[in-house]
Amino acid sequence: QVHLQESGPGLVQPSQTLSLTCTISGGSISSGGYYWSWIRQRPGKGLEWIGYILHSGSTYYRPSLKSRLTMSAHTSKTQFSLNLSSVTAADTAFYFCARGGYYRQFDYWGQGTLVTVSS
Amino acid sequence: DIQMTQSPSTLSASVGDRVTITCRASQGVSTWLAWYQQKPGKAPNLLIYKASGLESGVPSRFSGSGSGTEFTLTISSLQPDDFATYYCQQYNSYPWTFGQGTKVEIK
Numbered sequence: 606q607v608h609l610q611e612s613g614p615g616l617v618q619p620s621q622t623l624s625l626t627c628t629i630s631g632g633s634i635s636s637g638g639y640y641w642s643w644i645r646q647r648p649g650k651g652l653e654w655i656g657y658i659l660h661s662g663s664t665y666y667r668p669s670l671k672s673r674l675t676m677s678a679h680t681s682k683t684q685f686s687l688n689l690s691s692v693t694a695a696d697t698a699f700y701f702c703a704r705g706g707y708y709r710q711f712d713y714w715g716q717g718t719l720v721t722v723s724s
Numbered sequence: 725d726i727q728m729t730q731s732p733s734t735l736s737a738s739v740g741d742r743v744t745i746t747c748r749a750s751q752g753v754s755t756w757l758a759w760y761q762q763k764p765g766k767a768p769n770l771l772i773y774k775a776s777g778l779e780s781g782v783p784s785r786f787s788g789s790g791s792g793t794e795f796t797l798t799i800s801s802l803q804p805d806d807f808a809t810y811y812c813q814q815y816n817s818y819p820w821t822f823g824q825g826t827k828v829e830i831k
Binding site: 652701711715716 | 758767768811815820822824825
C-alpha cells in the first residue's frame with residue numbers, strides 16, 4: 606500500500622519561494638511507469654494539476670506555472686519536491702502530491718497541506 | 725487547455741436515488757477520463773479511470789461511460805456515504821485538467 610505525505614511551511618511571504626516535499630512509503634519513484642504529481646486546490650475551489658516528475662527525472666510543468674516551477678526527486682527516490690518561486694496570494698491553496706498511472710490516474714494522494722501566502 | 729465542464733454544479737438527491745453527473749470536454753479526449761470523489765477536508769479518491777474502469781475497492785453502484793467529449797458518472801442507488809463533491813479529469817492532453825466539480829447534497 607503506497608502512502609504519500611506532504612511536508613513544508615504553512616506560511617510563505619509574498620515574492621518568496623514555496624517549497625514542499627512529498628514522502629513516499631510503500632513504494633518509490635524508482636518503480637517506473639508513474640507520474641509523481643503535484644495538484645493544488647484553492648480554498649473552496651476546484652483542482653489544478655501543477656506538474657509531474659518521472660523516475661527518469663524528466664518533468665512536465667503546467668505552462669502557466671512553468672517559469673516559476675521546479676520539481677526534483679531526492680536521491681533516496683522516496684521523496685520528491687516542489688519549488689514555486691515569486692509567490693502571490695493567488696498561490697494560497699491546499700497542495701497535494703499524488704501518484705498518477707498511465708491508465709489509472711491519481712490512484713494515491715497525500716492528505717494535502719495548506720500553504721498560505723501572506724506577509 | 726482543454727476545458728472540462730460538469731453539470732449540474734449542485735445536485736440535491738435522496739438516499740436510494742439514481743444520480744447522473746455529466747462531464748463535457750471542449751475537445752475530444754478519447755477515453756482518457758477519470759472521476760474522483762472528494763469529501764470536505766480530504767484528498768480526492770479515484771472512482772473511475774479510463775472513462776469506465778472501476779477502481780479497486782469502489783462500490784459497484786458507481787459506473788462511468790462515454791468517450792470523445794461527453795462522459796457520465798452514474799450512482800445507481802445513492803448511499804449516505806456518497807454525499808460529496810465529484811470531479812472529472814482528462815488526461816489525454818497537457819495540461820491535464822479537472823472539471824469544476826459537482827456537489828451532491830442531501831435533499
